[in-house]
Amino acid sequence: MVSCLTETDWIWRMKSSLMHLIPPVSRDRIISHFPKWYTPEACLQFKDHFHALVRSACQQHNTGTVGLKISKVVVVGDLYVGKTSLINRFCKDIFDRDYKATIGVDFEIERFEIAGVPYNLQIWDTAGQEKFKCIASAYYRGAEVIITVFDLADIQTLDHTKQWLEDALRENEPGSSFIFLVGTKKDLVSGAACERTELDAIRFANEMKAEYWSVSAKTGENVKEFFSRVAALAFEQSMLKELEKSNGRMVQIGAGNLIKIEGNSLETPESNSQASLNCC
Numbered sequence: 001m002v003s004c005l006t007e008t009d010w011i012w013r014m015k016s017s018l019m020h021l022i023p024p025v026s027r028d029r030i031i032s033h034f035p036k037w038y039t040p041e042a043c044l045q046f047k048d049h050f051h052a053l054v055r056s057a058c059q060q061h062n063t064g065t066v067g068l069k070i071s072k073v074v075v076v077g078d079l080y081v082g083k084t085s086l087i088n089r090f091c092k093d094i095f096d097r098d099y100k101a102t103i104g105v106d107f108e109i110e111r112f113e114i115a116g117v118p119y120n121l122q123i124w125d126t127a128g129q130e131k132f133k134c135i136a137s138a139y140y141r142g143a144e145v146i147i148t149v150f151d152l153a154d155i156q157t158l159d160h161t162k163q164w165l166e167d168a169l170r171e172n173e174p175g176s177s178f179i180f181l182v183g184t185k186k187d188l189v190s191g192a193a194c195e196r197t198e199l200d201a202i203r204f205a206n207e208m209k210a211e212y213w214s215v216s217a218k219t220g221e222n223v224k225e226f227f228s229r230v231a232a233l234a235f236e237q238s239m240l241k242e243l244e245k246s247n248g249r250m251v252q253i254g255a256g257n258l259i260k261i262e263g264n265s266l267e268t269p270e271s272n273s274q275a276s277l278n279c280c
């Protein structure tokens with residue numbers, strides 16, 4: 001008897017067969033609660049939980065193909081501001097004092113587990129040198145997150161972030177990317193100078209509709225917290241797009257129940273008896 005697999009069974013079987021091939025993500029890549037912002041003065045979303053639809057979908061393992069998706073992050077900014085160092089600190093936990101200019105582009109894939117769902121970021125490091133700008137800009141398209149970087153110890157690099165952002169936005173649909181403004185080398189500034197520069201940066205971030213973070217690749221300060229926030233926001237947006245794309249119907253992968261979404265309300269057979277979710 002020929003058994004025809006439904007699409008959901010096929011995805012579920014594919015996921016299950018792949019699962020044991022992929023090593024578990026490291027503990028510091030497991031995000032179960034919505035990560036905090038850096039400063040309420042320049043923050044994209046003030047909330048402590050993932051969206052209710054996302055919470056329910058991930059609790060019921062109705063996440064479609066989000067777990068197989070790779071969300072693109074591009075990192076742009078002047079040469080020498082610390083883009084590569086920031087990415088290396090997060091992805092490899094290393095810091096190199098010696099400057100090696102990036103030629104063209106490079107990328108790292110970082111795996112997370114968010115609210116129990118596997119999720120991947122593809123982080124594109126670009127060259128700040130003018131002569132490589134045209135190569136780098138070819139990689140801006142399809143960015144779900146744009147990170148514009150400046151050096152807290154070199155205020156001129158803050159002025160240039162607007163142009164970097166404009167170049168990156170030109171390659172993407174309006175409103176399709178989260179924008180972050182990141183001040184690096186926080187270990188080199190302190191006291192009144194740091195506060196003054198941060199105030200300027202927060203003003204810039206609000207004009208750019210970006211979320212602001214100060215970090216140090218040298219000490220690691222705020223680096224993990226920053227990328228967790230990036231991953232959580234991108235994950236939630238991917239999930240909501242997935243729910244929307246599937247036209248308000250997410251079919252359970254495996255042996256669960258249908259989740260049916262009428263408008264914004266969510267009906268599941270046991271949704272009323274649903275205890276508060278522990279996944280996020």
Ligand SMILES: Nc1nc2c(ncn2[C@@H]2O[C@H](COP(=O)(O)OP(=O)(O)OP(=O)(O)O)[C@@H](O)[C@H]2O)c(=O)[nH]1
Pocket residue numbers: 077078079080081082083084085086096097098099100101102103126127128129184185186187188215216217218219
């Ligand atoms: N003190 C300190 N130095 C840093 C920090 N981040 C980067 N640096 C130094 O700044 C220099 C430039 O860092 P990179 O990460 O290579 O800069 P980049 O933005 O990638 O430069 P391009 O690839 O040319 O665009 C290196 O010598 C780093 O060691 C930091 O957080 N603190």
Ligand SMILES: [Mg+2]
Pocket residue numbers: 083084085100101102125126127128
């Ligand atoms: Mg570099």
